[in-house]
Amino acid sequence: MTIAALEALTFGLGRLAEAAGGAGHRLCLLTGDRAVYRHELAHLTPEALAVLDIVDVDTFDESACAAALAAVPDLRGLVNSTDTWSVPGADVAAKLGLPGPDPAAVRLLRDKSRVRALLHEHGLSRGGALTVRADPADPSDPARASANSTASAAAEILREIGLPAVLKDSAGTSSRNVWPVRDEEQLHAALAEAAQRAFAGRLFAEPFFSGPVYSAETLSWEGETRLLGVLSRQMSPEPSVREEAAAFPVAFPDPELGLLKDWVGRVLATAGHDTGFAHVEFVLTAEGPELVEINRRIGGALVGEALCRALGTNVYEAMVDTALGRRPALLDSPVDASSGPATGFVLVYPDRRGTLTDWTGLDTLSTFPGSPEWYPTAVPGRRVEHLADQRGCTGIVLAEAATAELALHRALSAAGSVRPVVAADDEG
DSSP states (O other): OEEEEESOOSSOHHHHHHHHHHTTOEEEEEESOGGGGHHHHHTOOHHHHHHEEEEEOOTTOHHHHHHHHHTSTTEEEEEOOOSTTHHHHHHHHHHTTOSOOOHHHHHHHTOHHHHHHHHHHTTSOSOOOEEEESOTTOTTSHHHHOHHHHHHHHHHHHHHTOSSEEEEETTOOTTTTEEEEOSHHHHHHHHHHHTTSOOSSOEEEEEOOOSOEEEEEEEEETTEEEEEEEEEEEEOSTTOOOEEEEEEOOOOOHHHHHHHHHHHHHHHHHHTOOSEEEEEEEEEETTEEEEEEEESSSOTTTHHHHHHHHHTSOTHHHHHHHHTTSOOGGGGOOOOTTSSOEEEEEEEOOSSOEEEEEEESGGGGGGSTTOOEEEESOOTTOEEOOOSSGGGOOEEEEEEESSHHHHHHHHHHHHTTOEEEEEOGGGO
């Protein structure tokens, strides 16, 4: 029997293959670019290697994916752990009669504007959403047409949303096409810049909520949700919106943790997510939590690895259970986020655009406390074009400790010794 995966997150493939093998299944990865998984493929355990098959296919071609999946022997389930392929994955699973979420529910969660408006309507957010540009491909759309229409859009945002505000892509990923704006000058500049960008969804505006950013890592089955833990998230200074560091699990006082459990359960139920992992990003404001976005998957970067270590179990087994249409054992497991070590990880960015040639400092990581590990996300020779969002990340340093606070301190210390070497264009 086989479980297929329509692409996967950059890290975690080895854990997923081991989980599939432990359930007595093979894992078949459909991918349009094996290079994304170079680190994972180079570090597969013998157990994972023995059960993994890879099918090279254009994963942006839904018909080609459906044909490839139909050819998989004794296919029993489809794992879909990414945002980009969540909608086509749900559609293909439904067409093939595999267990999976309602495609309509997946489409709702991929639309940040609709989710914001829905939560506001149900009293779970103090702010609504305003569509600024409905059709990013239409050159006659007001936000692309003229300075006058941009001024009109700005006036509507000021009237309906107010300042500070955030402009962003309703289906964006990796913090792309996100503009925090605090005054009218920034608002006009953001609208002008957005008018020149391509969008996965549509441009919309929502209130800017002040406070630290976290993410609730959850697992659900038929409407029952378990909060596995909360991850801290350190963001870059404005106007960039890239993620810099994270740590898991954050220790909240019991009353506050109870409120977060209740809030995230109500948010997921209202948004229609009732089964599988969810990565719920939120701002903890002075008035309580405010949603940033919901991702119907395990967290990206090294969140999955952090969960495995803290809980002392392979959480990807729950992903396999869900793909097979059965209640995840993890939902009833007695383990908690104090079962294993806490982790902190730091994303390493270059300080300029150009071609990545190497890193310095990797050979000294072992001298730092916390057993730091290096997870590259780029290879020498890759062009670095984007410094303001996660696309510019070249690798991640992870460290362990007894608490998330100490783990983050160790990861920051170790990552401070790593420097990407980038050859600027004018260096030939």
